[in-house]
Amino acid sequence: MKEDSNTAPASGIRGSNQSGMRAYNERLVLSLIRQNGALPKAEIARISGLSAQTVSVIMRALEADGFLEKGEPIRGKVGQPSVPMNLAKGGAFFFGLKVGRRSLEMILINFLGTVIGRVHLTHPYPTPDGVVRFTNDSIGQLLDQLTPEERKRVAGLGIAIPFRLWDWSVALGLEQTDMEAWRERDIRAEIAQNWNFPIYLQNDASAACGAELVFGKGxxxxxxxxxxxxxxxxxxxxxxxxxxxxxxxxxxxxxxxxxxxxxxxxxxxxxxxxxxxxxxxxxxxxxxxxxxxxxxxxxxxxxxxxxxxxxxxxxxxxxxxxxxxxxxxxxxxxxxxxxxxxxxxxxxxxxxxxxxxxxxxxxxxxxxxxxTIGTSARALGAASLPLSDRFLVDQNALLKA
Amino acid sequence: MKEDSNTAPASGIRGSNQSGMRAYNERLVLSLIRQNGALPKAEIARISGLSAQTVSVIMRALEADGFLEKGEPIRGKVGQPSVPMNLAKGGAFFFGLKVGRRSLEMILINFLGTVIGRVHLTHPYPTPDGVVRFTNDSIGQLLDQLTPEERKRVAGLGIAIPFRLWDWSVALGLEQTDMEAWRERDIRAEIAQNWNFPIYLQNDASAACGAELVFGKGxxxxxxxxxxxxxxxxxxxxxxxxxxxxxxxxxxxxxxxxxxxxxxxxxxxxxxxxxxxxxxxxxxxxxxxxxxxxxxxxxxxxxxxxxxxxxxxxxxxxxxxxxxxxxxxxxxxxxxxxxxxxxxxxxxxxxxxxxxxxxxxxxxxxxxxxxTIGTSARALGAASLPLSDRFLVDQNALLKA
DNA sequence: AATAAATAAATCACTCTTATTTATTATTGA
DNA sequence: TCAATAATAAATAAGAGTGATTTATTTATT
Structure with missing residues (x-):
């Protein structure tokens, strides 16, 4: 399997421009709220060092786009009550696929990271054909649970899979040939043919780590x-x-x-x-x-x-x-x-x-x-891949598209 | 010694603004030339993805500020001859101090990384007082070699020193007390009192690594x-x-x-x-x-x-x-x-x-x-610290000051 | 004539500064 | 105790400033 296929375009060092700057600041706002929970605009301005006006403009835009929503105004302090802004749960949706030793698991999460759909399948061992079929079927099923509006907000699929599956054969007591298929197939590309959202592929343990990073408690x-x-x-x-x-x-x-x-x-x-x-x-x-x-x-x-x-x-x-x-x-x-x-x-x-x-x-x-995540870390981490790539701070976000 | 004193201000995640963007793009231009040698503006534009006009503006400014200089126009290709722009050797100067087992070494390098001055002192073992005195004396001597104009362009001093010097005592066969002094002293702060350029301090081996990164061949x-x-x-x-x-x-x-x-x-x-x-x-x-x-x-x-x-x-x-x-x-x-x-x-x-x-x-x-550097890697690496911090691409450069 | 480098002018996108509005609590004086 | 006023903080509007981009032009060469 072409494991490199997930890697971002290598590209040399790129310059930066205004849209990169804005994209970065938007991600920064979303990341700060994801880390700290609902925050008023003024607080975001203080943390980020951006001017209050800039933050105001950015956050109103994010609210208009459906990524943020107003909370209940907080009174009791001197001055105008602050309006905490939180992530809107319907802001975006992400699929996460875990390919495991004995089972496949597809989850669908909302913008808050809550699992809102799950499909599970047990298998004797993973095969490329089986994985591709399961992926396409389960995505179809889970999409049915979304409204047409929500379906437009699906932002990608992440796949968490052990690398070098062909090295498994011995450990699994399987014929070498059963796993050899993985060496040549690029399941990411095959799945990508059926869907128009981006697809990411990562080592299962690294994906689990991503879950901790994005959704970890504390x-x-x-x-x-x-x-x-x-x-x-x-x-x-x-x-x-x-x-x-x-x-x-x-x-x-x-x-x-x-x-x-x-x-x-x-x-x-x-x-x-x-x-x-x-x-x-x-x-x-x-x-x-x-x-x-x-x-x-x-x-x-x-x-x-x-x-x-x-x-x-x-x-x-x-x-x-x-x-x-x-x-x-x-x-x-x-x-x-x-x-x-x-x-x-x-x-x-x-x-x-x-x-x-x-x-x-x-x-x-x-x-x-x-x-802090536990057994489901791999599937959640898989789903976090498109989330991170599109909505969280990332040094590359600053650079030109 | 407060080894943390070199660490950049911890600060949370900051937002980005236009001056950060410009600073980043300027550093990018300088870094590309340092890596590749003299390059015409058009080539920088291609590599960086910035528009030709942007690169033109940035590079003319850098030339006006004395950091870049025009090379001989290259003819023989279709179109207007390209003018390779190179680093100007007098663009900035940096001091690098190596504190070693048996000697101290201070070097002065120009913007190209060429060593243009060197002071060396052998000692039985390093003491804070000895290092501070040597540093101030040798900087004074080396500054005399520069014109008044050049002296204004000194951009900093880097110090490469083994961390946890007080653990040396046993290995050196010295009294514990001789090295204990290092635990409390902050030589960076002491030296900083005498000079108005920034001072950086780093583990000697890490500094050597920096020399390879900045000045390495190939x-x-x-x-x-x-x-x-x-x-x-x-x-x-x-x-x-x-x-x-x-x-x-x-x-x-x-x-x-x-x-x-x-x-x-x-x-x-x-x-x-x-x-x-x-x-x-x-x-x-x-x-x-x-x-x-x-x-x-x-x-x-x-x-x-x-x-x-x-x-x-x-x-x-x-x-x-x-x-x-x-x-x-x-x-x-x-x-x-x-x-x-x-x-x-x-x-x-x-x-x-x-x-x-x-x-x-x-x-x-x-x-x-x-x-590719060899024995002088530590002193060169020390001198590379202020250079990196001011003139090379660095993710933090994009963020607000 | 074709090509490529370099630049000038105008435009556009973004953040920043300054000033204003709004909503609230704290203080004061009868 | 209560109303008037001051202080404070959030939020935003308008305008200024900065820097990259687009488009068009000039220049030098094969």
């Missing part, structure tokens, strides 16, 4: 490191409050962080901290590994196997976090995944402990936190 | 990883063609990358790939380690000691590069340092070999290259 830090534990473990790197995907779109390939060497073979994080490893352990003792792919609430993994896995995984994560923190000096590390909440909590606790115990001079060890 | 890649081998080993991370220093200014603390664990103690890159290690090895065999601090051309380190050191150092570097590449997906890794050229070449060769041999799935291993 204050989002400038720079953080994110791990998502799925069939494999992957992650994302957030710099300056935006997801850094690098030149090839594969930055934050955190599963490939080496955590030790035996001879010439590096042991990688993915070898110890992914559900594939846990599955193997369960199967080795004659257990039924399918429980892993049910919604995590209902997991019933033998306690001793789980304990060993958490022990190994947290050691690997601690080492990986230390390595990554040296490179990018992050404020904190976050762990989420397709895990029951109590397993995630224990994994975070042990990782934090092992990181604290590790003696490393010269860097500050970031605190380790639990993700 | 095409500079978007994203790369940089190691500078000095008394300690450190580095820098370049993202989107700019030096990423992170929230605390300590990103690219590449010396702290863990390369293995024994019990709870992590072995770090700095333990195997710094000259401090080599010095220890030399002293252990009764040799004279002072040769290391002479200009590297005249090194005469026993061959067997050097061979062992290069072997260990390259193994550590290979592992560190693999780890960092997983996090940030860099185009390549670069190694430079206070080293004789043949040692650097061998170190790079072995690192590349060991990285190739290392089996790691899921990432592309970056090629390893030699730095």
């Amino acid at each position: 204050e989002t830090p400038r720079d953080f490191l994110y791990f998502y534990i799925g069939f494999f473990v992957g992650g994302g790197v957030v710099l300056n409050r935006s997801l850094f995907t690098g030149r090839s779109g594969n930055a934050g390939a955190l599963g490939s962080i080496p955590i030790g060497v035996t001879g010439k073979k590096a042991r990688l994080l993915v070898d110890v901290a992914s559900l594939a490893t846990l599955e193997t352990a369960i199967i080795a003792t004659g257990g039924d590994a399918n429980i892993l792919w049910e919604p995590p609430k209902s997991w019933s993994v033998p306690a001793d196997i789980l304990r060993d896995w958490v022990d190994d995984a947290s050691s690997g994560l601690a080492f990986a976090i230390a390595a990554a923190a040296s490179v990018m000096d992050c404020e904190y590390a976050m762990i989420d995944g397709w895990l029951p909440e109590e397993v995630r909590a224990e994994l975070v606790r042990q990782t934090e402990q092992k990181l604290t115990d590790l003696e490393i001079a010269g860097i500050e060890k970031p605190p380790v936190l639990e993700g | 095409e500079t890649p978007r994203d790369f990883l940089y190691f500078y081998i000095g008394f300690f080993v450190g580095g820098g991370v370049v993202l989107n063609r700019s030096l990423f220093t992170g929230r605390s200014g300590n990103a690219g603390a590449l010396g702290s990358i863990p390369i293995g664990v024994t019990g709870k103690k992590a072995r770090l890159l700095v333990d195997v790939a710094s000259l401090a290690t080599l010095e220890t090895a030399i002293i252990a065999t009764g040799g004279d380690a002072n040769i290391l601090w002479e200009p590297p051309k005249s090194w005469s380190v026993p061959a067997d000691i050097l061979r062992d050191w290069v072997d260990d150092a390259s193994s550590g570097l290979a592992f560190a590069i693999a780890a960092a590449a997983s996090v940030m997906d860099c185009e390549y890794a670069m190694i430079d340092g206070w080293l004789p050229e043949e040692v650097r070449a061998e170190l790079v060769r072995q690192t590349e070999q060991k990285l190739t041999d290392l089996e790691i799935a899921g990432i592309e291993k970056p090629p390893v290259l030699e730095g």
